[in-house]
Amino acid sequence: MAEVTYLEALRQGLWEEMERDDRVFILGEDVGIYGGAFKVTEGFVKRFGEARVIDTPISEAAIVGAAAGAAHMGMRPVAEMQFIDFISCAYDMLTNYVATARYRAGLPTPLVVRGPCGGYVRGGPFHSQNVEAAFFHTPGLKIVYPATARDAKGLIKASVRDDDPVIYLEHKWLYRRIKEQLPEGEEVLTPIGEARLAREGRDLSIISYGATLWKSLEAAEQLERDDGLAVEVLDLRTLLPLDDAAIMRTVKHTNKVLIVHEDTRTGGLAGEIAARINEQAFEWLDGPIMRVTAHDVPLPYAPTLEDYVLPQTDDIVKAARWLAAY
């Protein structure tokens, strides 16, 4: 076993897939000699060469489009967005071309688009975004969002091996904050489409993913300590397709649900999750399905403002208390 960060786990996963399968290649801005803005691909160009670690022009649509063409031809491209905020420049390629390729033309398009997401880092409105909701609405794409180091590794490997296009969202607030013991010399794979029970409890369920998974766990511990509440926490890990079975299992176990995400409220994933619970487990509920999310504003830069807009541990604690008492 060795202790690795979330970032290092992701890096290892990518590295291992490059070693295992020579169809895998990386393309993106400054991924070569610089090793990527956050150093996820540090050392890759030295090991795998410039042909498999391609520094591209600042052209996100071309990066994703070229990845799609290569994927059709049997390659396994992994495209990096320097910050996930710039994936909007490739929105057309992803939603119109990539997502529909199999359905309309039977074209396999096994590619991964990955990049750093999220706030809590004083990045301002264009270096803090969460983009899952923008793609969640598009059949044909898969979306994964690891919260742990193990899943950072397990999901990148599974994404590379998946036969469909996967958007792999990695949280930059977790990059170096999260550390975990991972086995050496043993394959770490996280199946796409499976949520993970991060904490067991019987009083209330919190459903979350990404950075707020950790804030939810922190809240759960505080609630156990201060209120004697046993809070269950479900880490979704894959956002598209959602793991309905795992969601309903926890609902039926605790009968109360709080959905927590860092993305803004309106049109965020919590709405869809709540609708599914309503359809599939309504009679099991002992309270309303509640949401803790970001406020519906662009993410501001000043620490006081960012802290106000984003959901904090204290918000989760208060919301859970309210729901527990319902």
Next chain:
Amino acid sequence: MASRTAPATQSPPIPAGLSRDQLLEIYRYLRLTRTLEERLTALYRQSKVVGGLFRSLGQEGESVGSAYALDRGRNRDFLSPLIRNLGSMLVMGAEPVQILRQYMAKAESPTRGRELNIHFGDLERGYLGQISHLGDMIPVMAGVALTFKLRAEPRVALVYIGDGGMSTGTFHEGINFAAVQRLPLVLIAEYNCWAYSTPPAKQFATAHLADRVRGYGVPAVTVDGNDVLAVYEATRLAVERARRGKGVHAVEVKTYRRKGHAEHDDQHYVPKEELERWARENDPIDRYSKRLLDSGWAEQADLKDIDERVRAGVDAATDACVDEPAPEPESALPAVYASPATAERLWFRGL
């Protein structure tokens, strides 16, 4: 590689049609840009700057020279800067205290702490703040120029693009749109040898940025970007032609990014000798000072006096805002829309 040195364009004779006061004013903007950025570096090291810090060291000449060619009188021209065009904003009238407040995310900053660094605008003074997404300001500034044309106002819009940013699709859509519409738009294309860690050879397959825009029917010249008067002169001609209804014009400035992409970047990928050579032989402020002195337009004492006044001004601006408060948390909610006036405070904040 020829393209990694400044081109040997003919430098205009000093004074290039400028008065002595104007020549010294240009010097003052150059000095102000550098001094203000040096102050920001100091504040960054003291952790007073909230996010990243982007320097224009070695590129002050092209920002100041290009903006100085605009009409800043009654029929104000309009520009949109990039992250390394602080100098152009100062020329248009942005105040050092605003820049300092922005970087420190103060409540009184132009964006009230919502946006970072020099991402802010002032419609009165004639500049529009960029967003991070490179290329996006090209079509937007085409729209500004379109309005000048529709209203038959004799005004010009000027916009910057980097050797990296020119690879975006948005750039190409925007410049083509403007060219087809024959809009009064001037493009300053900055060949500064780097886009983060990526050199021009990995960004485009032509020798010059000018070659690329000519393909859209846009006349383009390439000038020594570290010769402030050469940039001024080329931009002035471009602006004049654009103002006379001759459509989009481009000026490519060859220069060099002497710091990392941002303060955190140690530039390990940059050849050290190349960096040192540009610093030693081709600093835009050193070159301009020398020309002013050699041609007798200024004495050493004149320049020293400007340097001191600039420093005092930056000191005063720093003192004025460094201890100002951060924005009130709830001020995050208003003005997402004109109506409703404020976003909803979410339920859990009332618990």
